[in-house]
Amino acid sequence: MASYDAILSNRFSIDEAWTLPVAERHGAYRVARKALTAMTPDQIKEEVKAANIRGRGGAGFPAGIKWGFLPKDAETTYLVINADEGEPGTFKDRQIMEKDPHRLVEGCIATMWAIGAHVTYIYVRCELVKSIRRLESAIAEARKKGYLGRRPFGKDYPLEIHVHPGAGAYICGEETALLNSLEGKRGEPRLKPPFPAIKGAFGQPTIVNNVETIASVPDILERGGKAWSDITLLPESFRDGGTRLYGISGHVKTPGVFEAPVGITLRELIYDFGGGMLHDDRPLKGVIPGGSSTPVLHPDHKVNAPKADDPMHPWHGKSHLDVPMGVDTMRSIGTMLGTCCAIVMDTSVNMAEAARNLMKFYHHESCGQCTPCREGSGWLVDVLDQIGKGSATRADVDLLVDISNNMMGNTICALADGTAMPMLAFIRKYPQDFYDAVESGMGENTRLDDAVRATLFAEAAE
Amino acid sequence: MTFSLSQEMEAVVDELIARYPTKMAACIPVLHLCQEQRGWVSPEVIDFVAGRLEMSSSQVKGVVTFYTMYHQHEVAPNVIWVCRTLSCDLRGAKTIQEHLERRLGCHVGGTSRDGKVTLLKAECLAACGNAPMVQLNDEFHEHLDVAKVDALLDELGVAPLPAELRLQPPAHEEEEE
Ligand SMILES: Cc1cc2nc3c(=O)[nH]c(=O)nc-3n(C[C@H](O)[C@H](O)[C@H](O)COP(=O)(O)O)c2cc1C
Ligand code: SF4
Ligand code: FES
Numbered sequence: 001m002a003s004y005d006a007i008l009s010n011r012f013s014i015d016e017a018w019t020l021p022v023a024e025r026h027g028a029y030r031v032a033r034k035a036l037t038a039m040t041p042d043q044i045k046e047e048v049k050a051a052n053i054r055g056r057g058g059a060g061f062p063a064g065i066k067w068g069f070l071p072k073d074a075e076t077t078y079l080v081i082n083a084d085e086g087e088p089g090t091f092k093d094r095q096i097m098e099k100d101p102h103r104l105v106e107g108c109i110a111t112m113w114a115i116g117a118h119v120t121y122i123y124v125r126c127e128l129v130k131s132i133r134r135l136e137s138a139i140a141e142a143r144k145k146g147y148l149g150r151r152p153f154g155k156d157y158p159l160e161i162h163v164h165p166g167a168g169a170y171i172c173g174e175e176t177a178l179l180n181s182l183e184g185k186r187g188e189p190r191l192k193p194p195f196p197a198i199k200g201a202f203g204q205p206t207i208v209n210n211v212e213t214i215a216s217v218p219d220i221l222e223r224g225g226k227a228w229s230d231i232t233l234l235p236e237s238f239r240d241g242g243t244r245l246y247g248i249s250g251h252v253k254t255p256g257v258f259e260a261p262v263g264i265t266l267r268e269l270i271y272d273f274g275g276g277m278l279h280d281d282r283p284l285k286g287v288i289p290g291g292s293s294t295p296v297l298h299p300d301h302k303v304n305a306p307k308a309d310d311p312m313h314p315w316h317g318k319s320h321l322d323v324p325m326g327v328d329t330m331r332s333i334g335t336m337l338g339t340c341c342a343i344v345m346d347t348s349v350n351m352a353e354a355a356r357n358l359m360k361f362y363h364h365e366s367c368g369q370c371t372p373c374r375e376g377s378g379w380l381v382d383v384l385d386q387i388g389k390g391s392a393t394r395a396d397v398d399l400l401v402d403i404s405n406n407m408m409g410n411t412i413c414a415l416a417d418g419t420a421m422p423m424l425a426f427i428r429k430y431p432q433d434f435y436d437a438v439e440s441g442m443g444e445n446t447r448l449d450d451a452v453r454a455t456l457f458a459e460a461a462e
Numbered sequence: 463m464t465f466s467l468s469q470e471m472e473a474v475v476d477e478l479i480a481r482y483p484t485k486m487a488a489c490i491p492v493l494h495l496c497q498e499q500r501g502w503v504s505p506e507v508i509d510f511v512a513g514r515l516e517m518s519s520s521q522v523k524g525v526v527t528f529y530t531m532y533h534q535h536e537v538a539p540n541v542i543w544v545c546r547t548l549s550c551d552l553r554g555a556k557t558i559q560e561h562l563e564r565r566l567g568c569h570v571g572g573t574s575r576d577g578k579v580t581l582l583k584a585e586c587l588a589a590c591g592n593a594p595m596v597q598l599n600d601e602f603h604e605h606l607d608v609a610k611v612d613a614l615l616d617e618l619g620v621a622p623l624p625a626e627l628r629l630q631p632p633a634h635e636e637e638e639e
Contacts, residue, residue, distance in 0.1 A: 088547045088586040126494065126531055127543075127587050129600045162481045167490050168531030170585060184489030184515070186528040202483045249549040249590035256591045292548060292586075341590070343549050357548050361585055367528075448551040450632075456554045456594075456607040457631035 002268070007219050007231070007243045008212070009259040012099045018134045020141035023102040029147060031218040035110040036153045039221070044114035048217065050225030052232075052241030054262075056092075057082050057173075057210030058291060058338045059414075060327035062239070067115055069197035070205050077117040078206040079108060080182065080196075081214055083124040083131070084166055084173035087291035088361060090339040092245040093211035095257050097124070097131035100215075101138035107214035108161055109142075109152065110221060115207055119160050122211075123178050126165040135163050170365040174413045175208040177367065188367050189413035212245055219243075233263030233324055237311065240326040247341030248274040251282070251348075251451055257341075263324035266297070270321070270344055278451060282346040286429065287321075289330060290338025292358050293418030295425030296351070297321070297335055305332075335425070348451040351430035352437040355423060356384040357448065362419040373416035376407035380423060387434065390441025397434045400427060465506035471495050475514065485515045489525055493532060502533035537580040538573045540618055543597040546583050549590035554607075558594045559583075561608050561629045565615055565622075578618055 011017035011026050020028070035044055049064030070077060081104070085093045096104055108120045124132050139161050142148045152159045164182055166172050172181045176190035179201050200206020220228045220242070229241030240262050246269055249255045253275030260273070266287055270276070277284055286296045297320045305312035312332045315323050323329050330337040345354060363377035383400055386392040404420035411417075427434055437446075447453070467475065474495060478488040492515065496507045503526050512519040526532045533541075544559050559570065566574035566581055573580045589595045592604030596611075603614060608629065616622070 085588045086586060089549050089590050090586075091588045091590045091592075094588045125588070127584075127597060130602070165491055165494060166531075167493070167525075167529030169529050181490065182487060183484065184486035184517075184525065186524055188528075202487075247591060249593060250552045255593070288548075343552070343590070345552060349552070354548060357546075357551055361547055364585065447556055448548070449554040449556050451552070452554045453557055453632050456557050458607065458609075 002264075002272070004243070004260045006259050008103070008216055008245065009095070009100075009257075011103070012095065017100050018098070018102070018138065020102060020138065020145060023100065028102045028218075029106055029142075031221045032106045032109040032147060033153050035221055036113055036155045036157065039113075041114045041116065044110060044221065047221055047225035048114070050229060051216075051220040052225075052229040052239045053213060053216055053220065054240050054327045055210055056212035056216070056244060056339070058087060058293070058336075060240075060337055063209060063213050066197060066209075067207060069195065070115055070207065071198065074116065074205045076202075076204045077115055078201045078204055079112050079115060079117045079120040079214075080175075080179065080201055080206055080208045081108065081120060081122040081211055082173060082175060082178060082208055083122055083128075083211045084170075084178060085128070085211070086125060086170040086173050087293060087339050087341075088358065089249055089288060089343040090247060090291045090341040091249070092247050092257050092339065092341055094128055094131055095245065096211055096215050097128065098134050101131075101134045102142070103215045103218060104135070104211055105138050105142050105148075105161060107217040109147065109159060110217050111207070111209075111214055112159055113157065117207070118158050119162070121162050121164045121182055121201065123164050123166060123172070123182055125172075126167055132163055132165060139163070169367075170361075171367045171413075171415060174415065177413070178208065179206065186367075188369055189415075191412055216242060216244075231261045232326075233261045234326045234329070238326050238328055240328065244340060246273065246325075247339070248344065249341070250344035251278040251346040252276065252344050253278055263326055263329075265322050265324055266342060267319075267321040269325070269342055274344065277344075277346055279346065282348055282451060284344065285347045285349055286345050286351065288343040288345075288422070289325065289335055290340050290342065292343070292361065293414075293422060294330070294336040294338040295334060295421050296429060297333070298429045301429070303333060346451055349448060350437065350442060350446050351426050351433040352384065352387060353442055353446045353448055355426040356381070356388065356442075358422060359384055359419065362415065366415060366419075370411040370416065372407045373411050373419070376403050376416065377419050379403050380419070387437045388442045388446070390439075392438050394435060394438055397427060397431070397438065400434075463506060465496070465500060465504065465510045467496065467499060467510075471499060479515075486517055486521075489515055489517065489522065490529075493522075493526065497532060501539075502536050538578055540579045540599055541582060542579055543582050543584035543587070544570070545585070545587050545589070545593070545595050545597075547586035547590075549586070550593040550595060553593035555594040557608070557629070558596065558606055558611060561611055562596075562615075564627065564629050565612070565620060574620060576620065578620055579615075 054060040172187040177187040181187035258273040305316045368374045407420040595604040
């Protein structure tokens with residue numbers, strides 16, 4: 001198994017690294033001091049641009065370019081950190097907030113200086129009580145030490161960070177819904193444009209970035225943008241740099257969060273980091289690469305890029321599991337990198353049931369503003385329930401496809417696409433599971449936990 | 463019956479309001495404080511928050527009904543959220559839910575016979591690698607199995623079930639027969 005340096009996660013295993021003295025003994029705040037006292041905002045922005053860091057929240061937009069959209073003459077600019085972590089299968093940001101909150105605080109300090117902001121709001125979903133406590137105490141420590149407040153590191157540039165709790169709504173992870181929620185409103189996404197960089201929190205230009213994106217800024221500034229970018233295993237032309245957190249859950253032996261360069265393969269993630277399939281006699285059936293909104297991949301499906309000038313040509317004919325994971329490489333094979341947290345399913349899983357589980361989630365979480373999303377997600381669940389009851393026909397599988405197709409492309413936010421695309425992939429890649437369900441139903445008897453059920457009783461049975 | 467916050471909490475509200483350029487922005491955290499004190503978001507709580515943050519009661523109500531973490535009805539002193547999203551389901555969440563329902567004597571959405579615990583279904587709680595999991599009040603309990611759930615419920619003082627009523631392990635798998 002290849003071994004990679006812990007960079008972003010280098011304090012995760014240190015005892016009490018969430019306290020300032022320990023974090024500082026292991027390198028925290030050196031970069032923030034340097035940024036504020038020896039670097040200009042433009043220099044910082046240049047390094048972040050050179051780092052080719054793609055947003056870690058799911059959409060993969062280059063952070064350096066996003067920062068460049070801010071108007072030059074803005075009076076008030078805000079930094080907002082997206083810590084709503086709710087994409088099913090995703091559990092990486094929580095590691096940073098619980099184990100090394102000072103890294104995020106330090107990233108916020110450097111970023112605020114770079115983009116001309118004085119205030120950061122960290123929007124954390126309220127269920128993450130431990131993350132909220134760790135962040136609040138880290139912020140208080142930093143303030144006391146003079147790293148935040150009126151004169152951080154002695155510089156006449158006031159900085160403040162506030163933690164803002166959510167209240168339970170997946171949609172608040174969408175950046176404009178998050179901004180409404182921050183303003184004390186219902187978390188309904190806004191029409192874009194205007195984008196948050198022009199008109200965001202409280203009507204002011206705002207940069208919204210994911211926890212991991214901003215927590216990477218100290219390392220980028222420490223090593224230099226180019227050097228940090230070069231950590232990636234992808235060719236430079238992909239402009240997808242650095243190191244990142246990968247997650248893996250479901251039917252593997254050792255689920256968890258691991259750091260590795262951008263561009264490891266799903267095979268590495270599953271069989272090295274994840275320790276391989278949970279049961280040696282139950283092979284991989286499918287893997288959702290980066291959170292539930294990213295279409296499932298089938299291990300037998302191969303890359304088709306016969307033309308020599310196709311950027312994917314080097315992987316022509318290889319399994320989807322052997323494609324290096326990057327924002328654009330995953331898009332090229334019909335899925336998305338998303339949050340880089342994979343969900344692994346073995347052959348005990350009925351994909352129609354897996355789809356039903358997720359469609360129920362999306363139906364529950366649709367904010368209801370757009371008809372195709374609100375009605376479409378409900379209809380998908382209804383049809384899947386009919387299939388489950390055994391009272392559907394094969395035509396209902398086509399109906400699922402039609403409903404999905406009609407949900408895409410004309411809604412306010414990407415939740416509708418994030419519902420329809422995975423639904424389509426489940427059907428396209430595992431049609432037999434749906435047809436079998438039509439024949440014999442999947443009602444009460446179909447469970448997703450057959451692979452592990454007996455082990456849950458292990459102790460009780462003794 | 464009107465609602466008011468303790469003096470201590472009132473000071474926190476002032477501090478919260480000071481964090482934002484508008485009073486309304488404190489709505490979500492202030493509602494959390496009120497729920498902490500009252501146990502749920504009653505109509506009186508809504509009126510109180512509206513008055514305190516210069517919002518209309520219908521605006522506050524619109525917020526309360528949008529989010530799942532505000533209880534719009536009274537709940538038991540303990541709330542268990544059981545995650546049933548995909549990663550947890552793959553690792554046994556349905557079994558965990560069935561076991562909880564049996565022992566508590568209520569379905570998801572209900573309160574146990576003894577009134578001690580309200581059982582609710584959660585969507586992914588960002589603990590997928592440690593599935594299956596539940597949130598009990600403020601705390602996550604991860605890597606669960608039937609015995610660990612029993613230990614949690616014992617601690618809450620929920621009566622044990624007679625053996626014949628307990629959830630049974632699945633019959634032996636075919637390949638082992
Ligand atoms: C339905 C939906 C849910 C989202 N949830 C999250 C989330 O929980 N965390 C996150 O960082 N981004 C989430 N995003 C992406 C954000 O809208 C946004 O792209 C991101 O916060 C930008 O930060 P980044 O560029 O650093 O990734 C979500 C998007 C959608 C459409
Ligand atoms: S697509 Fe769905 S979640 Fe997004 S704004 Fe429309 S209804 Fe709301
Ligand atoms: S699916 Fe249960 S915590 Fe993510």
